[in-house]
Amino acid sequence: MAAAPRPSLPALTGLRFFAALHVVAFHVTPREGRPAWLAGFLDNGPASVTLFFILSGFVLAQAYLGQASSGQVSRRAFWAARFARVYPVYLLGLVLTAPPFFQFVLRQEGGLTPASLQRILGVGAAVFSLTQAWVPPAACAWNCPGWSLSVEAFFYLLFPVLAVPVARLGPKGLRWAAVSVGAVAAVLSGLWLLGDTLLAGDSPHRDTWLLVGEYSPLIKLPQFLLGVVLGRLFVLRGRELPRASAMGSLAAAALALGLLAVPWMGTAWALRDLALTPVFAWLLWTLATGHGPLAAFLSRASVVRLGEASYALYILHIPLAFYTRAAERLSGIGLERRAPWGYSALAITSFVVVSLAVFAWLEEPARRWLRNRLSRPRPRPLSASTGLL
Numbered sequence: 001m002a003a004a005p006r007p008s009l010p011a012l013t014g015l016r017f018f019a020a021l022h023v024v025a026f027h028v029t030p031r032e033g034r035p036a037w038l039a040g041f042l043d044n045g046p047a048s049v050t051l052f053f054i055l056s057g058f059v060l061a062q063a064y065l066g067q068a069s070s071g072q073v074s075r076r077a078f079w080a081a082r083f084a085r086v087y088p089v090y091l092l093g094l095v096l097t098a099p100p101f102f103q104f105v106l107r108q109e110g111g112l113t114p115a116s117l118q119r120i121l122g123v124g125a126a127v128f129s130l131t132q133a134w135v136p137p138a139a140c141a142w143n144c145p146g147w148s149l150s151v152e153a154f155f156y157l158l159f160p161v162l163a164v165p166v167a168r169l170g171p172k173g174l175r176w177a178a179v180s181v182g183a184v185a186a187v188l189s190g191l192w193l194l195g196d197t198l199l200a201g202d203s204p205h206r207d208t209w210l211l212v213g214e215y216s217p218l219i220k221l222p223q224f225l226l227g228v229v230l231g232r233l234f235v236l237r238g239r240e241l242p243r244a245s246a247m248g249s250l251a252a253a254a255l256a257l258g259l260l261a262v263p264w265m266g267t268a269w270a271l272r273d274l275a276l277t278p279v280f281a282w283l284l285w286t287l288a289t290g291h292g293p294l295a296a297f298l299s300r301a302s303v304v305r306l307g308e309a310s311y312a313l314y315i316l317h318i319p320l321a322f323y324t325r326a327a328e329r330l331s332g333i334g335l336e337r338r339a340p341w342g343y344s345a346l347a348i349t350s351f352v353v354v355s356l357a358v359f360a361w362l363e364e365p366a367r368r369w370l371r372n373r374l375s376r377p378r379p380r381p382l383s384a385s386t387g388l389l
Contacts, residue, residue, distance in 0.1 A: 011288065058288070150215075154217040171233060178233070253294060
């Protein structure tokens with residue numbers, strides 16, 4: 001059975017911080033007074049979630065599908081480790097976002113009514129069980145970034161099943177698998193865009209269809225699968241081309257930044273994610289070698305530490321933004337109105353500081369505590385059928 005040593009991929013850990021920061025900037029920075037290139041880059045913040053999905057598969061393959069791995073993964077230990085990793089901070093995000101969510105629902109439903117209670121309980125059941133991405137109206141209804149954790153939960157559910165066939169593939173088979181996954185992603189994007197065209201003018205159904213495209217775990221699955229396949233291929237062959245990787249990471253980063261600066265309009269975000277998927281995969285592959293100036297920068301201890309705290313930054317930035325804005329308005333300083341960019345910079349800096357504290361004092365201690373208890377095998381009860389009393 002495959003062990004799960006912690007993979008040494010410091011550059012990828014550092015990259016996580018900048019991907020999370022991109023999403024935070026999308027939500028927190030002002031919309032006015034931005035040059036076109038900056039507006040395009042910030043408006044494409046959600047595209048960094050695509051990077052997270054590919055990165056998740058890549059890192060899991062590194063951890064569980066080593067050179068001699070048969071792909072056999074202990075499901076109990078794996079799921080316990082994943083739950084311990086993501087749920088404590090995720091739960092904190094839900095708790096912090098509960099007051100504004102309740103306030104929003106009560107205002108929309110006209111107070112505490114059966115309809116408002118039903119809505120709160122329905123969305124609550126979805127978000128606390130990490131199933132909201134399967135329910136389009138609930139996907140972004142509580143703490144919006146949590147929808148991606150719902151998608152990740154689906155990936156985690158599948159990984160122990162997928163690990164065995166992936167581990168059986170050789171380098172050639174893995175390359176074909178990567179191409180096949182890319183083709184599936186293209187077909188799914190095409191079908192979704194076709195459905196959007198057919199539903200044009202049918203507002204209620206089209207709105208639901210748009211949410212399905214943005215949040216559906218099935219549509220995001222090829223991104224994760226590509227990460228798993230490439231992660232396994234990297235284990236087998238990845239360190240054979242360090243020089244190409246050193247230059248490739250800079251080229252991939254430049255291409256990704258160029259695509260992110262394009263102002264993708266309307267439903268073209270589906271094409272944007274499709275175009276970025278191979279670029280992100282290329283970037284992760286080259287950075288994983290640890291060669292080159294970009295990998296060296298992302299591997300610095302300070303950047304890696306920020307990357308370790310990036311999950312807390314990503315999950316908590318929406319409630320932190322709500323409370324920061326409320327405190328600023330109560331203070332009467334008016335910084336958000338008078339200097340919106342300065343306010344955003346201060347807010348984001350404070351979010352980073354809070355995420356570092358949460359990582360050190362909640363996320364890591366809770367992860368160790370939960371993992372030790374959840375992955376520990378339970379003693380089998382004695383029964384008469386075994387001949388023991």
